[in-house]
Amino acid sequence: MILKAGVKAPHFTLKTTPDQSVSLQDFMGRPVVLAFYPADWSPVCSDQMGLYAQVMNEFKKFDAEVLGVSVDGIWSHLAFSKDRKLNFPLLADFEPKGAVSKAYGVYEESTGESARALFVIDRKGVIRWSFLSPDGVNPGADGILSALEKLG
Amino acid sequence: MPDAYTPPKLTLPVGDRDHSEGSADAAVTLVEYGDYQCPYCGAAYPVVKQVQKEMGSLLRFVFRNFPITNAHPNAEWAAETAEAAAAQGKFWPMHDFLFEHQRLLGEDAVFAEQEAKLKLDVRRIGREVADRAYNARIEEDVMSGVRSGVNGTPTFFIGGFRYDGPAELRSIVAALRDAAKSTGGRGGRRSRG
Numbered sequence: 001m002i003l004k005a006g007v008k009a010p011h012f013t014l015k016t017t018p019d020q021s022v023s024l025q026d027f028m029g030r031p032v033v034l035a036f037y038p039a040d041w042s043p044v045c046s047d048q049m050g051l052y053a054q055v056m057n058e059f060k061k062f063d064a065e066v067l068g069v070s071v072d073g074i075w076s077h078l079a080f081s082k083d084r085k086l087n088f089p090l091l092a093d094f095e096p097k098g099a100v101s102k103a104y105g106v107y108e109e110s111t112g113e114s115a116r117a118l119f120v121i122d123r124k125g126v127i128r129w130s131f132l133s134p135d136g137v138n139p140g141a142d143g144i145l146s147a148l149e150k151l152g
Numbered sequence: 153m154p155d156a157y158t159p160p161k162l163t164l165p166v167g168d169r170d171h172s173e174g175s176a177d178a179a180v181t182l183v184e185y186g187d188y189q190c191p192y193c194g195a196a197y198p199v200v201k202q203v204q205k206e207m208g209s210l211l212r213f214v215f216r217n218f219p220i221t222n223a224h225p226n227a228e229w230a231a232e233t234a235e236a237a238a239a240q241g242k243f244w245p246m247h248d249f250l251f252e253h254q255r256l257l258g259e260d261a262v263f264a265e266q267e268a269k270l271k272l273d274v275r276r277i278g279r280e281v282a283d284r285a286y287n288a289r290i291e292e293d294v295m296s297g298v299r300s301g302v303n304g305t306p307t308f309f310i311g312g313f314r315y316d317g318p319a320e321l322r323s324i325v326a327a328l329r330d331a332a333k334s335t336g337g338r339g340g341r342r343s344r345g
């Protein structure tokens with residue numbers, strides 16, 4: 001089951017580049033948007049991650065940090081990020097595979113990928129909104145922005 | 153999976169601000185958020201034309217800008233060009249020409265020639281595009297899309313709800329017919345009495 005609002009967000013440290021890691025604690029005091037997605041390189045124009053890059057200014061108004069998470073490795077993330085001109089980190093939930101996705105209740109055993117799922121975590125590290133997207137549906141950014149507004 | 157999923161709702165209702173084809177009293181309204189440089193929008197362009205042909209007077213079609221500027225360097229230019237033509241009453245001819253010449257976007261000479269053919273003030277368009285004169289309107293389109301669940305391009309709304317099916321003729325027409333039926337023959341908003 002996907003973790004719901006009111007639950008303390010599980011801690012994690014994941015690689016984002018060959019020599020850099022990102023921890024949830026790094027962003028204490030700021031809202032965090034955690035966006036799990038199945039795989040880099042989805043074949044649409046502006047996929048979910050591209051859309052978030054596009055609306056980054058809106059997220060910045062809330063001082064929010066956006067983190068993308070999939071089970072892809074860092075090299076795939078680096079190439080994907082460069083290709084789509086992403087302006088936020090992609091985290092590799094790669095080893096042990098899917099461990100963070102599992103902790104948040106959004107790992108799809110059947111495909112071995114993360115589900116499309118979103119979390120808005122408040123300044124104190126508590127989940128304030130979560131959303132599991134139906135199969136194949138890119139959830140967009142509106143739910144995230146509404147949740148950030150409600151953080152106040 | 154969440155139960156009782158309903159697709160996101162169009163937060164900015166269709167109104168006088170919009171570029172539309174078909175009657176405001178049409179049975180159902182199809183809204184597209186699109187990017188002139190996006191190949192999937194280019195592929196959807198003839199599909200929309202077919203949909204319009206098939207639905208006839210039952211359909212009102214609205215196009216709103218959603219340029220994905222970080223991926224498409226000419227998308228903003230194209231959106232500005234369409235809006236500048238709209239200011240002279242020729243949105244749809246320019247909209248069509250942009251999609252029909254997607255690979256030539258940004259080549260000023262090609263578009264200037266077309267603008268002259270459409271009897272538009274070519275210099276005014278050039279000046280307005282350079283000044284990004286319609287930036288505020290385009291931004292309003294984009295933000296209305298973001299707040300309505302636009303999640304890439306093209307994104308369609310039928311009867312005020314995001315359409316999550318494929319951008320294919322049969323599927324879109326079926327969804328439009330359903331929406332027209334479920335609103336008792338009056339989908340969308342009536343903007344006239």
